[in-house]
Amino acid sequence: MRKPDVKVKNIKDLAAVLGISVTTVSRVLNGKASLYRISPATSDKVMNAAREFNYFPNSIARGLRLEKTETLGLIIPDISNPFFASMARTIELESRRQGYSIILCDSMDDMQTEKELLQLLGSRRVDGIILAPVGKKFDHIRECGKKGIPVVIIDRYMPGGSIPFITADNYQGARDAVEHLISAGHRTIACIQGLKGISINTDRVNGYTDALKSHGLPVDESLITGDDFGIENGYASTRMLMNRDNPPTAIFAFSNLIALGVLRALNEYGLHIPADVSVVSFDDQPWFEFLASPMTTVEQPREKIAGMAVDVLLDLIKNKSSGAKTGIMLKPALIIRNSVGRPAAASSRVSAAGTKPV
Amino acid sequence: MRKPDVKVKNIKDLAAVLGISVTTVSRVLNGKASLYRISPATSDKVMNAAREFNYFPNSIARGLRLEKTETLGLIIPDISNPFFASMARTIELESRRQGYSIILCDSMDDMQTEKELLQLLGSRRVDGIILAPVGKKFDHIRECGKKGIPVVIIDRYMPGGSIPFITADNYQGARDAVEHLISAGHRTIACIQGLKGISINTDRVNGYTDALKSHGLPVDESLITGDDFGIENGYASTRMLMNRDNPPTAIFAFSNLIALGVLRALNEYGLHIPADVSVVSFDDQPWFEFLASPMTTVEQPREKIAGMAVDVLLDLIKNKSSGAKTGIMLKPALIIRNSVGRPAAASSRVSAAGTKPV
DNA sequence: TTGATCTGCACAAACGATTGTGCAAAAAAA
DNA sequence: TTTTTTTGCACAATCGTTTGTGCAGATCAA
Structure with a gap:
């Protein structure tokens, strides 16, 4: 010195x-x-x-002069959800490797908050935004793109839209899962869905019904229940399903959180997986294999989605290439563990359940 | 318009x-x-x-002129670890409520990366930093504080240091956990620790040994094993422990990830919880109650830690108050579920294990 | 020796905000 | 009416960079 x-x-x-x-x-x-x-x-x-x-x-002065901050915004519905957390990790690591920092925002799955966050990130002059949208409306996102700040959507997407997205092929994932159940002998298969009307949910429902149809099975609308990706929905929906006169022999949960709710409800009823009820979930989790019955699940290629999101966004930023490819769908993988068995006779399940709680 | x-x-x-x-x-x-x-x-x-x-x-121009960015840096060893992810969430939400955005950084539990991130955040002129340090050395952190950028440490802390920290009372948590095991009748209790030499680990080890001593039980150093908070360590350490001539009747895992490794190993051995071996973990997780045997665990007040970290940091930033209180320890809570039972006879456990894999 | 070309660096104007200070016009006081 | 005070706003410097352009002196060709 x-x-x-x-x-x-x-x-x-x-x-x-x-x-x-x-x-x-x-x-x-x-x-x-x-x-x-x-x-x-x-x-x-x-x-x-x-x-x-x-x-x-001083990056601030630099940002002012250069009119770019080398900062990316990341908006996620719930960072404590491991599905999003692991994508956030990949996004942070990959962005940093390419010289960008990320501003983290949690939208709490709320449209209004999402809107405000888009404004906030705009005034903070981020160079681009990766967004896992709440997904009911996209006007505010499109407007953000119009203002010149590139946006890439992950997880959910805008059907027929102009904003680039990276997501798993939810249709195929759901279809694989249900066909797995069908091939195990199940005929009465319920699905507990998430937020109705959003792309990934619709895709999964379609995968579910198409799987049924292609095997000549009837689609019973009343077996398609639920309205939220959270744990409570999984719990309440399962209770409702199991209280039917003709309860399903298998349940397809549309998220790891829903699956958690299913587990809780089944547990309360004294029903065992897969002896009494078979379960398939979406989104693999590290702890799935350590459950009482290791969970069979549809795994989304999270790392790949996150990595590609960064790449596409950075390409948009640097090359102003208006995203030749506007949407990318990645293949999911069915991970077979031990939560699916052959269907039990309905009567035996009821007796196993003992008295049904109301 | x-x-x-x-x-x-x-x-x-x-x-x-x-x-x-x-x-x-x-x-x-x-x-x-x-x-x-x-x-x-x-x-x-x-x-x-x-x-x-x-x-x-334009926040950038504003930041340049005002010499403050209303941005906080958050450095975390692994954002995909649910323990940190949920704290990150609270920190983001609370910071935003108070007008601050956060730049997320994942240090990958690597000292060198942590150092570089501190530099990075410095050149990005964040107003303050919340840091869950790797925790082996603190010089670079102290230096950062010297440069005028306030730092608050969470989770791990610097013993006798000058940097404010918020953490759980790991000593008490460990002590409670072990006393719970002792009162269930266990005498041969192993603990699988994390990173040796860092504050929280030392505290937990001390809680473990003190609990033993205060009940007149001998402290067998060979039952204190492990060297990392990850899943692999839990797995390897458990195998080693169960291969002893006199395997422990209970295992105290120092993190949720370690517990996952324990579960995997025990599972391979065909050992059941709590019939064959009792287990207590650290860090509660949503899925703990859905395991084959719902996990008894020491829950850290994550939300509180995260919330206080923001408050303390913002106080440091706004009031330049040099942190009258330099360290805060929050009480953890023992959540009793079903992974602890009375110890089985050693012989029965061995037979249950069948042939021991090497 | 003279003009042309090349080297090596500096001047000063941005970028978009904030703020101490100044200065007219209006209102009040004398 | 004249002086003082108040009202209402604008000038211009500043924060720390980057960058188009300019300008000496050195080198080269003729």
Whole structure:
């Protein structure tokens, strides 16, 4: 260290210490030395001094001048949901590797909040946004894109829209899951869905019904229940289903949270998986294999979705390429564990349940 | 809308549209109208126009001028770990409520990365940092504090240090857990620890040994094993423990991930919880109650830790109060479920295990 | 020796906000 | 009416960068 006493706060200080102009310092630090014919001697001096005085350019000033912040916004409905958390991780790591930081926002699955967050990120001048939308309306997102700030959607998507999205092939995933149940002998298969009307939910329902139809099985609308991706819905829906005169022998839960609710309800009824009821879930979780009955599930390629989202967004930002590919669907994988068995006789299930709680 | 055709990008545009100076617009928008004697008429005009043209001040320019970004840095070892994810959520929500955004960083439990992230956040001029440190060394953190950027540590802490921290009382939590096991009749209790030498781990080990001692039980050092908070460590350590001549009747896992590894190993051995082995974990998880044997665990007050971290940090930022209280320890809670039973005879456990895999 | 070309660097204007200070016109006081 | 005070707003500097352009001195060709 040459002068540990001198405080170098900005580029001006550094230039002063070296006795040269800020222009030159800036150019060297930005790797434009040769472009502007800065002599190697000067260039080295600058580099060494920067290291020596531990100088880092002020990103804020840089952002103002360059009109880009090298910051990405990430809006997610619930960061404590492991499904989103692991995608957030990949997104953060991959973005940083490419020189971008991310501003994390939790929309609490609320449309109004999502809208406000889009505004917030806009005023913070992020270079782009990765958004796992609440998914009922997309006008505000489209408007954001119009304003010149690129947006990439993950998980849910806008059917027929102009905004690029990366998502799993939910139709295929659901179809695989239900066919697995059918091939195990199930005929009365319920599904507990999430938010009605949003793309991924519709796709899963379609996968479910198409699987049934393609095997010549009737589609009983009353077996399609639920209205939310949360645990409570899984619980309440399962209770309702099991109280039917003709309860299903298998349940297809549309999310890991719903599955948790199913488990709780089944547990209360004293019903066992897969002896009494078979269950298939969506979204693999590390703990699925340690459940009383390890859960068979449809795994979404989370890492891949997250990684591609970053790549597509950065491509949009850097190359202004208006996203030749506007939507990408990735294949999910059915992970077979031990929550699916052959259907039990209805009577035996009822007796196993004992008295049905109301 | 009066003039939806005119694009208002900055405060100058807005001032031009209104035919007044940017000074006045700025003052009105910052609520300093009366302070600078701006007439109500003008003030209203500005407010309406701002709404009308959907104008939001450029945070970057604002940050440069004000030398504060209203942004907090959050560094976490692994955002996909539900323990950290749920704290991240609380931190984001609470920060936003108070007008701050957060830049999320994942240190991958790596010291070098943590150091670099501290630098990065410094050059991004965050107003403060909440850090769940890797925890082996604290020099770089202290240095960051010296540079004038406030830091609050969560989870792990620096013993005898000057940096404020919020953490659970890990000693008490561990002690409660072990006493619970002792009162169930266990005498050979193993613990699988995390990263050796870091504060929370040491505290837990001390809680473990003190609980043993206070009940007149011997402390067998060979029953204190493990060296990492991950799942692999839980798995390997359990295998080692159960292969002893005199395997423990109970295992205390120092994290939810370690517990997962324990479960996997026990499962492979064909050992049942709590019939063959009792298990207590740290960090409650939503799925703990749905395991084959619902897990008894020490729950850390995550929301409280996260919330207080934000409050303490913001206090540090706003009031420059040098943190009268430098450290806060919150009481954990023992959640009793069904993973602890009376110890089985060693012989029966061995037979239950069948052939021991190597 | 003279003009042309090349080297190596610096001046100063942005980027979009905030703010101390100044200065007219209007209102009040004398 | 004149002076003082108040009202209402604008000028211009500033935050820390980046960058188009300019301008000496050195080098080269003729």
